[in-house]
Amino acid sequence: MKKLKKWLTLASVSSLALFLAACAQGAVDKSGHPKPPTGFLYGSMYKYIAQPMQQLMEWISSFFGGTNGYGFAILIITFVVRMILLPLMLNQQRKMTISQEKAKVLKPQLDIVQAQMKKAATPEDQIQVNQYMQRIYKENGTSMIPSMGCLTLLIQLPIFSGLYQSIAYSPDISGSNFFGVHLGTPNMIVTIIATLLYVVQSFIMLQGVSDDQKKAMRTTMWLSPGMTFVFCLMSPAGLGLYFLAGGVIVLIQQVIVTYIITPSIRKQLDEDMVKNPPVIVVDEHTFDHMGQAATATTDGTAPAANSSSLDSIAEMNRKRKAKHDN
Structure with a gap:
């Protein structure tokens, strides 16, 4: 972008x-103007x-x-x-x-998706990964x-x-x-x-x-x-x-x-x-098996995020809350 x-x-x-x-x-006139x-x-x-x-x-x-x-x-x-x-x-x-x-x-979620985009081997995989990117933005307004x-x-x-x-x-x-x-x-x-x-x-x-x-x-x-x-x-x-x-x-x-x-x-x-932490769409385990990520659901939603893999986002939220309390 x-x-x-x-x-x-x-x-x-x-x-x-x-x-x-x-x-x-x-053109110019006789005076050169x-x-x-x-x-x-x-x-x-x-x-x-x-x-x-x-x-x-x-x-x-x-x-x-x-x-x-x-x-x-x-x-x-x-x-x-x-x-x-x-x-x-x-x-x-x-x-x-x-x-x-x-x-x-x-950024933590976007980094995961962007890294996976580089690994996508087929156009179908790229489309699937791009859909996750779109959902990250959409679900977080x-x-x-x-x-x-x-x-x-x-x-x-x-x-x-x-x-x-x-x-x-x-x-x-x-x-x-x-x-x-x-x-x-x-x-x-x-x-x-x-x-x-x-x-x-x-x-x-x-x-x-x-x-x-x-x-x-x-x-x-x-x-x-x-x-x-x-x-x-x-x-x-x-x-x-x-x-x-x-x-x-x-x-x-x-x-x-x-x-x-x-x-x-x-x-x-x-x-x-x-008050409203970011919506978690992907984590580092979402794309462990690309085929599973694409077929895990039939309604277009992403697999549930593994809470143990969200340390960076949780830490960021803790820092924001501490800053707000101070």
């Missing part, structure tokens, strides 16, 4: 990169998304005046969009955290496929494209500056600051996971900062400001998740597990 999530995220950000690159292609697109897809996006966004940015800019108005407009639009999405993003993070914490409780967290990225895609086209095809916006930063061309300072914000967010995210998870996440933690760096380098600084301001919100979001939501979820799960 971790590999699936990784590849889905890579596919999403890669599609966004290609999408923005396609938006940048087009890009002409707005006229095709059905990008022309419609420019007409119905980018042009209204241009007008909104011009309206916001008029309140500030001077050369920095468009920069402030981009920051304000970014904060409004991100704050609207923040409850949805926090809800996704909460669901994902609950799923991860439940997976920790089920969780899912094998947690929320992938791509919804907020898809929601932001029209904002990305509209903002990109607004800057690229508006001589006023692309020709303006924000405290010395030219909004129409890439800027290394904006790129570095935006990237560092996502680096800090990734390190804070690691503080809320176990050592085993840290080892698995150390490679993927660089994905978001890396893609931010690439996007900012290939995009006008005006879009870089969107990533920079968004990075501030994402950093705040991660602080809330790591230091408020995650401890609260762990405390609640500890209390729940003391």
